Amino acid sequence: MNESPNNSVLEIWQSQPVEVTKMSAEVLRKRANKLEHRVWWRNAREYAASLGAAVLLAYSFATTHDLLSRVAFGLFFLGLIWIGVQLHRKGSAKSMPTAVDTVSSLRFYRAELERQRELVSSIWSWYLAPLVPGFIVYTIGHAIRVPHPAAWAKLALLDAMVALMFLLIWRLNMRTARCLDRMIHELNGTN
Amino acid sequence: MSAIETIPARASTPDELYQDAARAYGPALERLARAYEADPDLRRDLVQEIHVALWRSFKTFDGRCSTRTWIYRVAHNVGASHVLRQSRTCFPALVGLEELENLPDTNSDPDRTHILDRLLQLTQRLKPLDRHVILSYLEGLDAAAIGEITGLSTSNVATKVHRIKHLLARWFQQGGKSDE
Numbered sequence: 561m562n563e564s565p566n567n568s569v570l571e572i573w574q575s576q577p578v579e580v581t582k583m584s585a586e587v588l589r590k591r592a593n594k595l596e597h598r599v600w601w602r603n604a605r606e607y608a609a610s611l612g613a614a615v616l617l618a619y620s621f622a623t624t625h626d627l628l629s630r631v632a633f634g635l636f637f638l639g640l641i642w643i644g645v646q647l648h649r650k651g652s653a654k655s656m657p658t659a660v661d662t663v664s665s666l667r668f669y670r671a672e673l674e675r676q677r678e679l680v681s682s683i684w685s686w687y688l689a690p691l692v693p694g695f696i697v698y699t700i701g702h703a704i705r706v707p708h709p710a711a712w713a714k715l716a717l718l719d720a721m722v723a724l725m726f727l728l729i730w731r732l733n734m735r736t737a738r739c740l741d742r743m744i745h746e747l748n749g750t751n
Numbered sequence: 752m753s754a755i756e757t758i759p760a761r762a763s764t765p766d767e768l769y770q771d772a773a774r775a776y777g778p779a780l781e782r783l784a785r786a787y788e789a790d791p792d793l794r795r796d797l798v799q800e801i802h803v804a805l806w807r808s809f810k811t812f813d814g815r816c817s818t819r820t821w822i823y824r825v826a827h828n829v830g831a832s833h834v835l836r837q838s839r840t841c842f843p844a845l846v847g848l849e850e851l852e853n854l855p856d857t858n859s860d861p862d863r864t865h866i867l868d869r870l871l872q873l874t875q876r877l878k879p880l881d882r883h884v885i886l887s888y889l890e891g892l893d894a895a896a897i898g899e900i901t902g903l904s905t906s907n908v909a910t911k912v913h914r915i916k917h918l919l920a921r922w923f924q925q926g927g928k929s930d931e
Contacts, residue, residue, distance in 0.1 A: 569866060569889070569919045570891055572863050572867055572870075573782065573867070573889040574890065574891065576782060576867055578781035578785075579781065580778055580781060581780075581781065581795075581798045581802060582777075583773070583799065583802045583806075588803055588806045591803045592807055658804050658807070658808045658824075658825045658829070659808050659811075659816075659821050659825050661824060661899070661902030662827060662880055662883045662900065662901040662902055662903075663880070663902030665827075669835060673835075746878065
């Protein structure tokens, strides 16, 4: 093989003009801290939202005298706990050691993407389904407590909106699963 | 081998190791970022992200591999995560070296700028592992060093490097002259 064309390409590549980034230790620390704070706040927001919903449901459970409504709030509460446990168990992102070789890092990414795909494609079973019993019992309880056609119509509208929201969440997650699938496919065969 | 290779890992603090790495490999990191991100603003962010990852990584540097291998591993992994993150929104199809060899060369102008532009365009389209290999090759690393960075066997690297050489020679030669 004639090496000169390749050497020229290497020379062109290595001698390309670049503006070298200089970051002081202070700037590096600030950026690293900013990243850590962003992750901390994101987790804190998620936990605060879950805690807020749990407190609200617990309060509703304690103050409602109607038996079916209490059962419904109890089921919602249990559903939320189930979702939280599943999210913590399956959804926690693992951080990759930064200096592993490429083959190992790609293996790690693939495993992470597959885990995320499993999580989003099974959204129905661990995220949506646990809330359904609560909605059903709440609907029945409300329909019995307020036996008026107008109230039933409102209830039907509310249920339809919830069903629509569930459908939307499910479809969005299926789209994400397809996207992840494509990324996994791209990574397959690279080693 | 760069000067940083002679620095004993235990004799330096992580901050000093980072400063030495940034000094010795700064230009290589910039070139590497170019192969991962075409947009100048996003590229600036990527370079900073690489520097932060490198700075943080030296806290766990145990000297079991050379600093050069460590630096390239960290930089390539940050680059690959960047590509994967970007690909969630816009997804240009990534190809392998074997597919790249079959792409028609639309311009055989051997002008330096053209060669550089074409190198960047093509490396930006490569799948992560092939991209790591071609970039390491362009940085002048030998098969053993590329194998250490990527985790590929030396024979596998040699095959890929052979393909890269063939590909580069094809682009570089004017008028369809063969290099082999």
